[in-house]
Amino acid sequence: MSVAPAAARHYSALALLRARIAGPGYWRPLWTGRKLQPAYDVVVVGAGGHGLATAFHLARDHGIRRVAVLEKRLVGYGNVGRNTTIVRSNYLLPENHYFYEDSLRRWETLSRDLNYNVMYSPRGVVDLALTDDAFPALARRGNAMRLAGIDAELLDLVALERFAPELEPRRKRRFPIVGALLQRRGGTVRHDAVAWGYARAASARGVDIIEDCEVTGVRTAANAATGVETTRGYVQAERIVFATAGHTGTVGTMLGTALPIETHLLQAMVSEPIKPLINSVIVYVSPGNGETYICQSDRGGLVMGGHLDGFPSYTREGQWHRLEDVVQGAVELFPRIGGVKILRQWAGTNDMTMDGSPIMDRLRYDNVFVNAGWCYGGFKAIPASGAAFATFVATGTAPDLIRAYRLSRFATGHMLDEPGQGPFPVRL
């Protein structure tokens, strides 16, 4: 008989004092190495942000005790540790901005809810217009947000200079800045801390987090799934949740269902640390180089990302010429960073849907749930997605917040095509 490992300590000022007195050995691992059990109420596949958050809410809000999170690699190995850490809710479509606003509100209190510092930094997200036609589009988006009660400010050059003097908005450039849309509550969150915080909080509520355990198949009987085949043997499950991001398409193949998803790569990069230069998150589409977003990490590195690599891939190897596009876009805006060296570059696999919005629905069987299609915007959605999806899985009824994300919308013509680009993964 194995002894249940001790749960992680609660973090508080008092705990710091206790640790000081108790000496080394006081702190315990954030999540415990539990053994895989033969049967569970809910098996969540994928220990990324969405999977862990769903498991956490299943255990905390719905009292489901036997929950396992199965992870092929390590907690946080996938996209939750590969993004550019930006959180915001500046969407145009009502279905999207209400959902992401729910998420942003949860980010604001997440550190307290998880008893883990996720370093939410509301430093402001600034969308720049570098062309005359981009500015009215930003104004339209900002107005849509304000009608929904979400904070949005349209900035002219004077106001932008006051908010972000480092941009030198009135400097002469090939593509001069026209104006900007600011969401002050948007900002960044320490991405790894989100994975670790949710894993710790879920584990403390009895969720089994099993790493190095790949799901290879789904066993079915009489029109229902009965469990999953894994590299560690068969696991019986009453309900199965897939939160596998870029590998959702292959989950569909596993279940014999083609999905409106293509897996694309998105790369990001970080420079060597420099002195504080950029105080907010800057997002823009430069007419020559496509989309660039740039912010500065607490360590001082410039975190940059851009658009998709442009074709389906599972390799996690970004294309060099896309990296060049992003860096050119960044240097165009901030010529003074031209001499700064890139320190690291990486890519994540993105489950790109055919309208750019997520899919949260059942998949083929009544007890198989898929939380997918987050494209390259999944990180900011984690808290709302976990809470809403756990409700869906526990009660069998999708909350209003995510009802628009049903899979059947593609067949019925109710797409949520935020950029209005037609049946293709979002291209910028």
Add this chain to the structure above:
Amino acid sequence: MTRIACPFCGPRELREFEFHKTLPTPGAQGAFARTYERVADPALSVEHWQHVAGCRAWLLVHRNPSTGVVFAVELAGEVMP
């Protein structure tokens, strides 16, 4: 995967080409399936590409999306995306 061998132009840099779409599931019926559903096979992907910065030919590229290895490139001809 850094180059694609165009049947007209020979091996050319990847950035000269533009990916358009993965072929629909074989036997896909109806507008919905052909428009939205995609084959998700990590070992083989058959895709429409265009040599946009070259001869502008439409191509069918057979690749392994898990490794980036290109198996074959042919003219798309009558194959509809």
